[in-house]
Amino acid sequence: MQKEMNVFLSEGCSRGRIVTMPVPEVVPGTVLVKIAYCGICGTDQDLFSGECSFAETGQVSYPxxxxxxxxxxxxxxxxxxxxFCKGDxxxxxxxxxxGKCDACLAGxxxxxxxxxxxxxxxxxxxGAFCEYYIIAAHHLHKIPEGISLKEASLAEPLSVAYGGIKHMNITKNSTVAVIGTGCIGMAAVVLAKCLGAKNVWMIGRNESKLESARALGAEIINIKQCDAVQTIMDLTGGLGADFVLECSGAPETFKQAIDIAAFRATVALIGFYEHRENDVNVDTMVAKALTLIGVMGEMGNMAGALSILAEHKPDLLPIITDELDFDECIAGFTRKNYPNAVKIAVKIGEED
Ligand SMILES: [Zn+2]
Ligand SMILES: [Zn+2]
Structure with missing residues (x-):
């Protein structure tokens, strides 16, 4: 008899259920993986609720x-x-x-x-909210030693942050400001700390999330208590931050990112803005000779992020604020159930 597995299906309108289906069989070139952890992303929550532009424009097919x-x-x-071999x-x-287009055929x-x-x-x-998962071998990466399976479920958001970090020549003299206390912002803090930045500031408003950033080694700036721009200017002797990672996606934080950036700074915008920005002070960007990069989490950044983890072995656990078992994971897809969560990890298989 064919082995069965549990799979979580999201049906839209904040509905979902766990169903059973056959464990897929490996075909040439693929690998069958027993899933250990799967993180719940903000995108997952948006798609689960169906209250997002993707659902409105029909870009998602339910279930x-x-x-x-x-x-x-x-x-x-x-x-x-x-x-790869069994147990990796x-x-x-x-x-x-x-696997079929000219680029794929050329490898x-x-x-x-x-x-x-x-x-x-x-x-x-x-996706991987399931017990067994099949994927082409060339899309897999080994987890560095010293990084647990639970921490490794953060590799994808780390790769997204790396998409900005890789354009920044961070040295021990660098000052780095991160805006936004979500998982990507935390990942940016981790990578900037690993690369030895002199100062890494996390700018946010949620005290408990800011505490996660502090545990990762960031100096925290709570915008409810002070003006972020003034604070960064005070801390840098009026120079501003060398590198800014804007991971919040709000109109005010975009403006903030430009204002706290130093002359010739690099500013990475990681994530999507819900609305168009018409009140942008372009002259500030020109006068400061800023380099602006859009980062959308495209493929190809995983190896770079993993190599930083392999070398520095940072503690990633402060990012995972909540953990759910697979059979109770549905609660985690509704944002208001976990208003202070940075990352909710769903435990699907056993711990390493
Ligand atoms: Zn994600
Ligand atoms: Zn292709």
């Missing part, structure tokens, strides 16, 4: 299998897979190449013309 922030252990490998601890890319999977999105919008590749 959808969410889950793009996962870690697991290799259960079986398909024919031709030599780089792995994480996966947030996109899956089609250049990152430039696939028909990339599938893991567990989010169409064209979608089933």
């Amino acid at each position: 959808v299998r969410l889950g793009h922030e996962w870690s697991g252990v290799v259960e079986a490998v398909g024919e031709g897979v030599t780089q 601890r792995v994480v996966g890319d947030n996109a899956v190449s089609c 250049d999977f990152a430039h696939c013309a028909h990339m599938l999105n893991v567990g989010t919008i169409d064209p979608v590749y089933d």
